[in-house]
Amino acid sequence: MSAPAQIQVRNVHKVFSTGGAEVVALKGIDLDIHPGEFLCLLGPSGCGKSTLLNAVAGFSLPTTGEILVDGRPVTAPGPDRGMVFQEYALFPWMTVEQNVAFGLQIKKRPRAEIRDTVQGLLRMLHLEEFRARFPKDLSGGMRQRVAIARVLALDSQILLMDEPFGALDALTRRTLQDELLRIWSELKKTILFVTHSLEESIYLADRIVLMTYRPGTLKRDVTVDLPRPRDAASPEFNAMKKELGGLLMEEQNRHAQAEFTGTAVD
Amino acid sequence: MARPSPKALRGLLVPLAALALWQLLSAKGILNAHVLPSPGAVLERWWTYLRPGEAFDPSQMSKLRWMLSGELPQDAFASLYRVLAGFLLGGGLALPVGLAMGYSRFLHGLLDPLVQVLRPIPPIAYIPLAILWFGLGNPPAIFLISLGAFFPVLMNTMAGVQHVDGIYLRVARNLGAGRMATFLRVILPAATPYILAGARIGMGTAFIVVIVSEMIAVNNGLGFRILEAREYMWSDKIIAGMFTIGLLGLGIDTLMSLLTKRLLRWHRGLES
Ligand SMILES: Nc1ncnc2c1ncn2[C@@H]1O[C@H](COP(=O)(O)OP(=O)(O)O)[C@@H](O)[C@H]1O
Ligand SMILES: [Mg+2]
Numbered sequence: 455m456s457a458p459a460q461i462q463v464r465n466v467h468k469v470f471s472t473g474g475a476e477v478v479a480l481k482g483i484d485l486d487i488h489p490g491e492f493l494c495l496l497g498p499s500g501c502g503k504s505t506l507l508n509a510v511a512g513f514s515l516p517t518t519g520e521i522l523v524d525g526r527p528v529t530a531p532g533p534d535r536g537m538v539f540q541e542y543a544l545f546p547w548m549t550v551e552q553n554v555a556f557g558l559q560i561k562k563r564p565r566a567e568i569r570d571t572v573q574g575l576l577r578m579l580h581l582e583e584f585r586a587r588f589p590k591d592l593s594g595g596m597r598q599r600v601a602i603a604r605v606l607a608l609d610s611q612i613l614l615m616d617e618p619f620g621a622l623d624a625l626t627r628r629t630l631q632d633e634l635l636r637i638w639s640e641l642k643k644t645i646l647f648v649t650h651s652l653e654e655s656i657y658l659a660d661r662i663v664l665m666t667y668r669p670g671t672l673k674r675d676v677t678v679d680l681p682r683p684r685d686a687a688s689p690e691f692n693a694m695k696k697e698l699g700g701l702l703m704e705e706q707n708r709h710a711q712a713e714f715t716g717t718a719v720d
Numbered sequence: 721m722a723r724p725s726p727k728a729l730r731g732l733l734v735p736l737a738a739l740a741l742w743q744l745l746s747a748k749g750i751l752n753a754h755v756l757p758s759p760g761a762v763l764e765r766w767w768t769y770l771r772p773g774e775a776f777d778p779s780q781m782s783k784l785r786w787m788l789s790g791e792l793p794q795d796a797f798a799s800l801y802r803v804l805a806g807f808l809l810g811g812g813l814a815l816p817v818g819l820a821m822g823y824s825r826f827l828h829g830l831l832d833p834l835v836q837v838l839r840p841i842p843p844i845a846y847i848p849l850a851i852l853w854f855g856l857g858n859p860p861a862i863f864l865i866s867l868g869a870f871f872p873v874l875m876n877t878m879a880g881v882q883h884v885d886g887i888y889l890r891v892a893r894n895l896g897a898g899r900m901a902t903f904l905r906v907i908l909p910a911a912t913p914y915i916l917a918g919a920r921i922g923m924g925t926a927f928i929v930v931i932v933s934e935m936i937a938v939n940n941g942l943g944f945r946i947l948e949a950r951e952y953m954w955s956d957k958i959i960a961g962m963f964t965i966g967l968l969g970l971g972i973d974t975l976m977s978l979l980t981k982r983l984l985r986w987h988r989g990l991e992s
Contacts, residue, residue: 533896
């Protein structure tokens with residue numbers, strides 16, 4: 455790819471100090487993500503995936519190093535980098551419709567435009583009949599659809615997703631993965647997707663970046679060039695799973711080891 | 721609600737049993753009528769207390785006004801007026817102060833020590849000062865009631881703002897909301913369950929304080945009336961007045977609870 459990277463992570467370090475002890479969550483991360491790319495950050499829990507995503511989102515800036523989005527340094531969160539959280543984080547006091555409209559209202563778009571955009575997104579995510587419901591009356595899968603519609607309303611080029619399907623059952627997860635792929639190819643978004651599921655990352659990603667555990671560094675950067683839609687039962691899929699599985703397991707074991715010796719803090 | 725559910729009937733069981741026992745003990749002469757008059761006597765007195773004092777005269781007033789011209793309705797209105805005025809004054813002041821203290825660490829640090837010292841002082845302890853400052857009549861009563869409503873609303877509002885889940889604030893920032901929009905559309909609604917709980921407690925306190933303040937500062941209202949009845953040893957009227965207070969309190973609390981349910985339709989905790 456020769457187009458300039460849309461997200462540039464430059465020698466990023468992140469150190470947390472908690473009660474005297476220092477945790478090096480990220481160490482010397484360099485990463486370029488190109489426009490329209492679907493990139494999965496893969497690694498065992500506690501390896502720094504959320505930390506990196508939060509740095510790109512602007513919630514928690516790097517200790518040293520810098521992150522550029524469209525050439526400009528990230529200094530704060532913003533609607534140009536919509537984020538979807540694992541815990542949905544819908545506003546419970548707003549209906550589905552109001553949640554989706556929120557970002558547009560903040561941008562002070564004209565009423566008619568808000569109505570049309572929201573309508574379109576509700577249709578795209580099959581939420582039309584739930585528009586007047588409150589989040590408490592929705593299933594997990596439906597909630598995550600609303601959360602996705604809510605960031606799509608921002609019409610940002612970049613989508614950040616932190617284990618968005620981690621809390622869903624397998625069937626719902628697959629449905630939402632397929633919908634996300636459909637949306638991605640329709641809207642040509644750049645997606646930075648965090649997961650600890652190897653299977654999920656091979657199913658979704660153009661490119662998988664595997665992270666190491668403590669300190670968080672980039673261990674392997676692989677391109678997935680299997681044709682879509684991908685078949686998780688195909689030999690190619692399984693070959694890839696085997697190849698990456700071994701590498702992931704090494705980090706998983708280091709995580710387990712840390713837990714065993716009581717130095718894991720996640 | 722076509723017919724009372726078994727649950728509602730079960731709720732009536734104990735009160736009815738207590739009433740029957742009370743009536744029985746009175747009829748057998750075990751209870752001294754001066755100490756505790758029979759339910760029948762109380763009911764009769766209640767009716768007298770409720771009834772208009774004069775015959776209906778269409779040239780003087782409307783039928784409704786006449787029906788409400790009895791001593792009890794007038795007392796109830798007077799008490800209710802004080803409760804509402806005091807509650808709106810105290811709660812209305814507490815709400816912005818609580819929001820500000822919950823939102824700004826600086827203001828919290830500035831004001832919290834004073835609040836913590838004043839909060840444990842029961843409104844009753846302000847009675848001498850209230851009379852000194854405001855004389856007699858409604859002003860000292862409303863002052864005391866507003867004090868009673870102030871602190872519960874303040875503490876809950878403050879806690880509500882402080883306990884807003886950080887993830888909502890992160891989402892708001894991510895969606896581009898500025899401080900004002902975050903405050904109005906995220907923090908305020910997120911804090912409403914606390915604020916409404918505070919309002920309900922504040923209303924309860926206001927109700928207690930109104931009775932006490934009427935015993936010292938004014939010459940009408942339910943609190944005044946039961947104290948006046950004591951002067952004449954009318955224990956039946958005292959009890960009628962007490963039940964009136966109880967029913968009025970129940971009515972207000974029911975209204976508050978309905979309002980809460982309506983405003984918190986979205987709230988998970990209300991599912992049942
Ligand atoms: N706010 C924080 N304070 C202290 N340590 C943190 C904080 N956030 C994350 N960490 C630590 O940084 C490491 C990486 O965390 P995280 O990015 O959440 O991992 P992941 O998302 O891959 O599970 C973990 O060891 C975690 O304990
Ligand atoms: Mg994480």
